[in-house]
Amino acid sequence: MDVQGRKKLLIVDDNEGVRHLVSRWLERSGFQVLEARDGKEAVEVTARERPEIVLADIRMPKIDGIELARTLKREHPETKIILMTAYSSPLTISRARKEGVDDYLEKPFTQDQVQRAVAKIAGRIGTGG
Amino acid sequence: MGVELPPKTTMQEKDSKRRGSLFILALLAVGILLGGMIFFANALRDFRYIIDGVLVILVLFISAFLFVDRRRYRSRNLSLIQEFTDLNIRFSVLADTVSAVSSTLDLEVLQEKILDVMLGLTHSSIGTVLLPDEDRQSLRVMASRGFKPHAVEGLSIPAGKGTIGKVFATGKLAVRNNLPPDPRAAETYLDGHSPRTQVIMPLKAKGEVQGVTIAASTQNYAYTQDDIDLLYSLCHEMAVAIVNVELYQKSQRTLEWLSETQEYTSGFIEEMLAGVAVINAEGEVIYFNREAAALTGLKPEEVLGLNIDLFERGGEGGRYDVLTAFKPILHGCFKEDMVLTRRETLINKPDGRQATFSYNAFPLHRKKGGNVGSAVVFMDVTALKEMEARLRQQDHLSILGQMSAKIAHEVKNPLFAILGLLDELEKAEMGEEQTRLVELIREEAALCSEWISGMLTFVRAPVQVGPDCMTRQSLGDVLHQLLNDFIGQNAVNGLKVVEDLEANLPPVRASADQFRHIFSNLLENALNAMAENGVLTVRAHAGDNGYCEVRVEDNGSGIPEEALPHIYDPFFTTTDGGTGLGLSIVQKIMLDIGGKIDVVSQKNMGTTVVLKLPIG
Numbered sequence: 218m219d220v221q222g223r224k225k226l227l228i229v230d231d232n233e234g235v236r237h238l239v240s241r242w243l244e245r246s247g248f249q250v251l252e253a254r255d256g257k258e259a260v261e262v263t264a265r266e267r268p269e270i271v272l273a274d275i276r277m278p279k280i281d282g283i284e285l286a287r288t289l290k291r292e293h294p295e296t297k298i299i300l301m302t303a304y305s306s307p308l309t310i311s312r313a314r315k316e317g318v319d320d321y322l323e324k325p326f327t328q329d330q331v332q333r334a335v336a337k338i339a340g341r342i343g344t345g346g
Numbered sequence: 347m348g349v350e351l352p353p354k355t356t357m358q359e360k361d362s363k364r365r366g367s368l369f370i371l372a373l374l375a376v377g378i379l380l381g382g383m384i385f386f387a388n389a390l391r392d393f394r395y396i397i398d399g400v401l402v403i404l405v406l407f408i409s410a411f412l413f414v415d416r417r418r419y420r421s422r423n424l425s426l427i428q429e430f431t432d433l434n435i436r437f438s439v440l441a442d443t444v445s446a447v448s449s450t451l452d453l454e455v456l457q458e459k460i461l462d463v464m465l466g467l468t469h470s471s472i473g474t475v476l477l478p479d480e481d482r483q484s485l486r487v488m489a490s491r492g493f494k495p496h497a498v499e500g501l502s503i504p505a506g507k508g509t510i511g512k513v514f515a516t517g518k519l520a521v522r523n524n525l526p527p528d529p530r531a532a533e534t535y536l537d538g539h540s541p542r543t544q545v546i547m548p549l550k551a552k553g554e555v556q557g558v559t560i561a562a563s564t565q566n567y568a569y570t571q572d573d574i575d576l577l578y579s580l581c582h583e584m585a586v587a588i589v590n591v592e593l594y595q596k597s598q599r600t601l602e603w604l605s606e607t608q609e610y611t612s613g614f615i616e617e618m619l620a621g622v623a624v625i626n627a628e629g630e631v632i633y634f635n636r637e638a639a640a641l642t643g644l645k646p647e648e649v650l651g652l653n654i655d656l657f658e659r660g661g662e663g664g665r666y667d668v669l670t671a672f673k674p675i676l677h678g679c680f681k682e683d684m685v686l687t688r689r690e691t692l693i694n695k696p697d698g699r700q701a702t703f704s705y706n707a708f709p710l711h712r713k714k715g716g717n718v719g720s721a722v723v724f725m726d727v728t729a730l731k732e733m734e735a736r737l738r739q740q741d742h743l744s745i746l747g748q749m750s751a752k753i754a755h756e757v758k759n760p761l762f763a764i765l766g767l768l769d770e771l772e773k774a775e776m777g778e779e780q781t782r783l784v785e786l787i788r789e790e791a792a793l794c795s796e797w798i799s800g801m802l803t804f805v806r807a808p809v810q811v812g813p814d815c816m817t818r819q820s821l822g823d824v825l826h827q828l829l830n831d832f833i834g835q836n837a838v839n840g841l842k843v844v845e846d847l848e849a850n851l852p853p854v855r856a857s858a859d860q861f862r863h864i865f866s867n868l869l870e871n872a873l874n875a876m877a878e879n880g881v882l883t884v885r886a887h888a889g890d891n892g893y894c895e896v897r898v899e900d901n902g903s904g905i906p907e908e909a910l911p912h913i914y915d916p917f918f919t920t921t922d923g924g925t926g927l928g929l930s931i932v933q934k935i936m937l938d939i940g941g942k943i944d945v946v947s948q949k950n951m952g953t954t955v956v957l958k959l960p961i962g
Contacts (some may be wrong), residue, residue, distance in 0.1 A: 230759075232759050232763055234760060234763030234764065234767055235759060235760075235763045235766075237767070238763055238766040238767050238770065241770060276755055276759075302755075303754070303755045303759045306751075324758060324759060324762040325758070325761070325762040325765065325795075326762075328766075
């Protein structure tokens with residue numbers, strides 16, 4: 218949480234347009250939104266900024282979304298993770314679940330859909346859910 | 347057999363000859379004395395009588411001479427007759443032996459006969475036959491007489507050791523006389539008596555000792571050189587017989603092996619799952635196995651023994667076409683001495699189907715040179731070829747699927763951003779021109795998005811086939827429902843729909859989702875091809891080979907002939923605005939469920955898609 222009491226949320230996507238769009242949408246929901254271009258950067262930002270929620274694309278160069286989820290759940294188990302993807306096979310989604318990912322969003326999604334998904338996850342923070 | 351050594355000349359015979367000679371000499375002396383007395387008596391009286399006396403002496407002398415000579419000749423003749431008889435007897439013994447030992451091809455019987463001959467000739471009652479082991483390091487007792495069984499059974503004697511071993515090693519006989527009494531005679535010999543004389547003979551033939559035979563007598567015998575010579579001759583004959591029997595047995599074993607091998611080979615060729623046809627130098631079919639009959643549709647008895655040139659292409663409604671296809675190949679291999687391996691040929695079968703045959707053909711060489719015929723080994727690999735093509739297609743589709751997924755993702759992600767950001771832009775104050783531009787961008791992005799969705803449908807075409815995803819419904823019901831839904835959603839003016847569905851069709855091996863994909867694509871293609879007043883016909887009936895056949899027919903524009911080879915290629919389309927994925931998706935699903943698809947089309951006449959769906 219930042220000084221204004223806003224929850225920190227990290228968006229990880231290699232597409233700048235997607236990062237920008239989703240940031241705008243979630244800032245409207247009252248989050249302090251951070252951005253990372255890939256999994257590697259996301260690990261660094263998470264270590265430094267300790268965001269409560271990480272919203273990451275599955276397909277990314279270097280460290281993909283699944284591996285990122287595994288790393289973050291190991292190093293910061295309290296971090297909630299939502300993965301998003303434009304297309305993934307059922308196997309990929311199963312793997313994501315296995316890594317303890319909290320939710321999953323298929324692109325294209327609307328502003329409303331992402332805001333509701335994030336709010337649902339945010340509601341669990343601090344309640345042990 | 348009752349052979350014995352020839353009788354010997356006796357002392358009495360020699361004495362009588364000497365007595366005969368003395369009698370002649372005495373007669374001659376009396377004659378000369380009488381003649382002399384006459385001569386001298388008359389000489390005193392008259393000279394003329396001298397001549398009488400001389401004549402008497404002369405006559406007497408000649409008579410005595412003739413008498414003596416006749417006796418001498420008679421004696422010589424007798425001796426010659428005797429010698430001849432002697433030789434004759436020996437010869438007959440030899441002949442009897444040869445005939446006895448050569449009349450059998452059984453080694454055990456031969457060994458018994460050898461013992462008969464040996465014991466008979468040597469007046470013996472004890473005897474054995476020993477033959478060497480394969481490595482010739484020891485001799486084993488093969489047959490015996492006069493022994494208690496346990497005394498010689500399985501007895502083995504090392505070659506080169508002891509008298510017997512030495513006879514075997516050197517090939518020279520040994521005669522032992524005045525043998526000392528054997529303390530174990532009672533437990534060794536049947537009659538309990540020790541032998542006094544022993545003859546150990548090598549059985550020698552082909553320059554090698556084939557075995558040893560021993561004869562022993564409880565009497566002391568002195569064998570003459572003639573006896574020994576005869577024994578040698580006999581043993582040679584017996585050894586020859588052993589060699590012959592062994593050769594015969596070996597040849598029998600070889601024959602048996604050959605016969606078994608031939609049986610095995612011919613059985614193997616007969617049963618092998620490849621056709622085999624063989625012709626001889628004259629071109630006559632001399633071998634035609636079961637599979638050859640099955641593949642050509644000709645019975646072996648229709649083909650065997652006939653010249654292959656008698657079978658003509660097209661004859662009897664093309665019955666011989668498969669066989670005649672191999673005619674030039676067989677002739678070529680025979681005449682040109684060429685070997686053809688892993689070849690393939692297309693042959694039109696009598697039922698009109700074109701089949702791919704793979705074959706190997708080769709000449710059959712004569713050992714002395716030249717060819718005795720030629721052979722072809724062939725298989726119908728049509729099904730294999732089809733499967734290979736399907737596998738290649740599946741592989742191709744799989745790679746394409748992976749590529750499509752990647753492309754779809756890479757395009758869909760930015761499209762998502764574009765459309766979302768356009769929404770954001772629209773919230774800002776914009777002039778009319780800007781609003782129009784944003785709208786155009788949105789439309790273009792939407793087109794792109796639609797295309798991507800089509801591609802993802804292809805990638806995601808349902809593949810799982812299992813009990814859970816199979817429809818239990820009758821094929822007829824499923825088709826009827828799909829057709830109704832589709833027509834309801836895609837109303838076309840003047841369209842006539844004909845349903846020709848056989849009653850009580852069984853369920854087929856496809857899920858509801860797969861059905862939806864297959865038929866929505868086929869029906870959409872049919873509608874796109876037809877102008878107004880089109881007739882769409884869907885027929886279905888159960889085949890007799892585990893498939894249900896479904897035909898989707900239209901009377902539309904048809905597919906141009908040049909486009910037919912590409913209709914399954916993803917993204918290939920002959921209509922404006924089509925994704926070119928419809929038939930690719932249908933083919934992919936058909937491959938996945940083990941079905942078949944065939945498209946028959948004629949320009950401006952219409953298209954018929956024939957699906958063969960495996961019964962579940």
